[in-house]
Amino acid sequence: MRYLTSTELETPVPTPESLRPWLTELTSTPVLDVGDQPFAHTPEATTTVVLRTEKSGRRAAYVIGAQTKAAYSQAQGPAGCVRLRLEPGVTRQLLGVSASELTDRAVSLAELPGPLGTFATDLTSIPADEAISYLEHTLPHHVSETDTERAHRIVLREAISSLTTDTAPSIPDLATRLAVSERQLRNIFQTGTGMSPKHFARITRLRQVLAYAGNTPWSHLAAHTGYYDQSHLTADFRTLMGVPPAAYLRGKLPAPTRCQLPR
Template identity: 75%
Template sequence: MEYLTPAHIETPVTTPESLRPWLTELTSTPLFDDLAQPFAHPPVATTMVVLRTEKSGRGSAFVVGAQTKASYSKPEEPAGCVRLRLEPGVTRQLLGVTAGELTDRVVRLDELPGPLGGFAKELTGVPTAHAITHLEDLLPQRISESDTDRAHRIVLREAISALTADNAPALSELTARLAVSERQLRNLFTTGIGLSPKHFARIQRLRRVLAYAGDTPWSHLAASTGYYDQSHLTADFRTLMGVPPAAYLRGKLPAPSRCQMPR
């Protein structure tokens, strides 16, 4: 069975300058009405706000936390989406909770106490351009960020840059470079991303493998993405994706479940 990923049908939307400190990416997905086509959702290390509009025009807004393992699902009804991927370290300022409180969860936006939660009604069931304009006009005025928050974001950004580089340093080397303890760095990642530094690095490495899978021999992929060897890649792939690499490429994947939307 052939699976799609959301990235196959997403279209990037220009993020206004005033929102760039808070959003890493903004994408739009057109109305998708092929209910027979299942989706594969690889693990992801970001918190995302999703504005969903059904074919009937009914809208909903929800938040998807960092996902530690892959999931496979089928849509329940035709719908289009706008996805706002939050910058690492801003979840508490925008949603009123830490990223760690949202890990592996899907919750309604209006249930969260932060500024974005207060905009849930205005953001649902409207064209993408209207939603973005509303956020651009109101969100920056509602966000409160302390000097400590900003300092933590800088450290987190530097750590992410190091861990996603081709020659990522060991955790002990990274903490020495950033002048923080391993405990401090772990707390920054858990609060700002929802994952430990090690789990974050595993997911980013897996996503690099997925980007080149099928075009590059597994042994070469293992070497180029930082795995000890091919068997290490295979074991990690199976743990995070639920199937071995070869089965994934052949489309031998777990049966899709129905999408579970928060009500």
């Protein structure tokens, strides 16, 4: 059976100017009834706020932290979503907690102490398409950032830019280039993305492989995405996706579990 990915159903939405400092992407999915169709959720290095609307009209707002490994699930029922993917380094400013406290978790937005958490009741009482306009005019007035947070966000942005190139440096070299210690770089990554710089790089590389898998020989993919060789790619793929590359392409995936969302 073919597994869907949420990105196949999402439509990018232009991000309002006032929200661009905090969002890396904004997408919308209409209310769909996909029945028992299973979903494959690939590892994700981004914290995401989800505004969910069920077919009945019931609404919920929750946060999905960075996902260190793939998950396979079935939808709870017909629903549509607006997803706000947060810029690395702004989780504490918006949600009141570091990204590392949300890694591999899904929590109700209302449980979080940051500005977005205080808006949870309002966001779940209006249609999702109105929620963006609400945030556009409300959020900028409630977000603050210390000088340290701003400095760390700049370092994190530069580090991510370096790690997502075809010639990504080693972590020690990257720390030297950014004039920080390796320990400080790891802490900045954990706080800002929810994972270490090494795991962030692994997920970035895996997503590049997934984008071209099936159309490019594995050996070529390994060479062009920074793996030592094809066996290194295969081992990392199995660890992060739960199955080897060939099985993934054939659709031989783990049995899906029922998606459990916070209430």
